[in-house]
């Protein structure tokens with residue numbers, strides 16, 4: 001099935017961004033929100049986004065007009081009856097999503113796909129709310145969805161192959177780069193991004209270094225444009241903490257650091273002061289721990305078959321701007337060095353050494 005019209009339920013940050021990108025790529029979009037005026041406001045924001053793109057000469061005026069005309073607001077869910085795909089993007093709340101998904105399933109065509117943009121809930125659990133779980137999947141866009149190219153295409157336990165193929169084709173056609181992954185806590189990217197930020201917070205808790213110094217060292221250790229604390233301040237520490245808490249079933253290594261909990265629960269931001277010169281031993285220790293904080297969860301997700309090394313690196317490069325993505329970096333460092341980095345964390349938190357360690361050296365080429 002070719003997707004020519006989609007519906008989006010929940011026209012907030014993500015729903016509005018997905019609508020903007022999708023309409024610009026030539027697909028009709030119907031937006032619905034429970035809050036009066038929210039869908040119309042999202043539509044206006046999309047049109048302003050196109051206008052700015054025209055000013056910057058990234059979009060022709062006629063294209064901007066056509067994209068704006070593809071966006072419609074519907075007052076009720078019945079407005080989704082003709083959609084080929086409906087993406088649910090309401091608040092991250094299991095009961096609310098179950099209710100909304102059930103209502104969507106009741107009004108869409110029998111052959112339509114239904115997707116959830118959930119970051120933290122299990123696609124397979126949400127699938128219970130819909131009539132045809134084989135046509136239900138996760139489409140996890142990254143913020144800002146207007147421009148971030150990555151979308152995790154998440155296969156739930158019951159998702160059919162045809163639904164995955166259709167979703168992959170749809171995301172590619174709408175200018176996105178899909179990462180096919182399994183329905184596991186954190187999917188492909190948050191699985192290692194969150195623990196990497198958590199390891200940074202543990203370094204603060206242990207008094208090893210301050211956020212400014214850690215951010216500076218991260219640039220060299222993982223080639224990031226912005227260090228973990230700066231990124232957390234952009235994402236909001238509260239949201240990052242919520243995503244980390246969601247990883248708890250994966251084992252003690254994933255438990256949130258003390259300062260992560262305090263900062264997130266207080267809805268505060270990290271104080272990042274410019275770092276002066278950092279002594280080389282501290283810089284080495286911090287760099288090692290940041291790498292280990294990303295490598296261990298990547299190796300574990302490879303063990304679990306959540307995604308391939310190529311997908312992990314693609315997501316790290318494109319969604320997170322890691323200049324030195326984890327699998328290629330592990331290959332470069334070699335098995336012995338990677339084991340030296342991750343073994344202390346495995347010992348400390350009681351995790352087994354990941355078996356994917358054996359593949360280090362040929363993860364990306366292998």
Ligand SMILES: NC(=O)c1ccc[n+]([C@@H]2O[C@H](COP(=O)([O-])OP(=O)(O)OC[C@H]3O[C@@H](n4cnc5c(N)ncnc54)[C@H](O)[C@@H]3O)[C@@H](O)[C@H]2O)c1
Pocket residue numbers: 009010011012013014015032033034035038089090091092093096100117118119120140141142143
């Ligand atoms: N913000 C991010 O960075 C991000 C990234 C990826 C995924 N997500 C996920 O996307 C989803 C939406 O997040 P967001 O940041 O856009 O939230 P948001 O708060 O900006 O928007 C949610 C919207 O849903 C609407 N809504 C609530 N109940 C509704 C209902 N019954 N029917 C219709 N609309 C309803 C709200 O009025 C609101 O406009 C969540 O599941 C979140 O975890 C968020």
